[in-house]
Amino acid sequence: EAQVTQNPRYLITVTGKKLTVTCSQNMNHEYMSWYRQDPGLGLRQIYYSMNVEVTDKGDVPEGYKVSRKEKRNFPLILESPSPNQTSLYFCASSLDRDYEAFFGQGTRLTVV
Amino acid sequence: KQEVTQIPAALSVPEGENLVLNCSFTDSAIYNLQWFRQDPGKGLTSLLLIQSSQREQTSGRLNASLDKSSGRSTLYIAASQPGDSATYLCAVKTNFGNEKLTFGTGTRLTIIP
Numbered sequence: 001e002a003q004v005t006q007n008p009r010y011l012i013t014v015t016g017k018k019l020t021v022t023c024s025q026n027m028n029h030e031y032m033s034w035y036r037q038d039p040g041l042g043l044r045q046i047y048y049s050m051n052v053e054v055t056d057k058g059d060v061p062e063g064y065k066v067s068r069k070e071k072r073n074f075p076l077i078l079e080s081p082s083p084n085q086t087s088l089y090f091c092a093s094s095l096d097r098d099y100e101a102f103f104g105q106g107t108r109l110t111v112v
Numbered sequence: 113k114q115e116v117t118q119i120p121a122a123l124s125v126p127e128g129e130n131l132v133l134n135c136s137f138t139d140s141a142i143y144n145l146q147w148f149r150q151d152p153g154k155g156l157t158s159l160l161l162i163q164s165s166q167r168e169q170t171s172g173r174l175n176a177s178l179d180k181s182s183g184r185s186t187l188y189i190a191a192s193q194p195g196d197s198a199t200y201l202c203a204v205k206t207n208f209g210n211e212k213l214t215f216g217t218g219t220r221l222t223i224i225p
Contacts, residue, residue, distance in 0.1 A: 042218070092213070099161075103148070105154060
């Protein structure tokens with residue numbers, strides 16, 4: 001089954017404790033992105049990648065890192081999480097810019 | 113800067129009725145527009161993708177239209193069912209290079225049995 005898989009689905013952590021949210025797609029897609037969803041603000045892009053080793057900032061990259069060492073994986077790293085990074089995070093992938101985007105099930109992160 | 117608006121924020125209709133959800137965007141230079149549904153606690157499910165050169169797309173009871181010049185799209189749902197209750201999001205991919213989808217804040221649809 002074609003899918004985007006995120007782990008974990010739920011995470012509660014403390015301020016400053018490094019964490020990684022994994023994202024994997026099995027569709028051989030070139031493009032991958034991370035979004036966060038906040039009430040009243042909608043979904044906003046954090047980072048994106050157009051291919052292996054090619055990543056760039058989206059609208060809200062501060063406090064986040066990404067890497068794209070393999071085509072299928074695009075982990076989101078929070079080096080020192082803060083409470084304002086409490087949010088619902090989504091990973092997305094698409095074959096190319098003209099194709100539909102597929103989203104993972106989301107990761108609900110709470111930073112206390 | 114692209115901005116996407118969805119009005120109303122919430123909508124309740126009796127089961128069986130046809131309904132229309134609206135989406136407007138400010139920059140007509142788009143690659144495509146995509147409609148999603150989001151169920152509570154779940155991810156986004158893609159419903160329809162309309163390329164910038166297309167006027168409409170259909171999938172089952174769903175029909176999405178696109179009028180690029182006026183910056184509008186509609187999602188028509190025929191013969192609504194309780195299972196259609198969800199939040200519907202539209203998103204546009206704009207013609208500059210970062211692959212970003214710009215989302216509206218959604219319309220929360222409730223179908224009343």
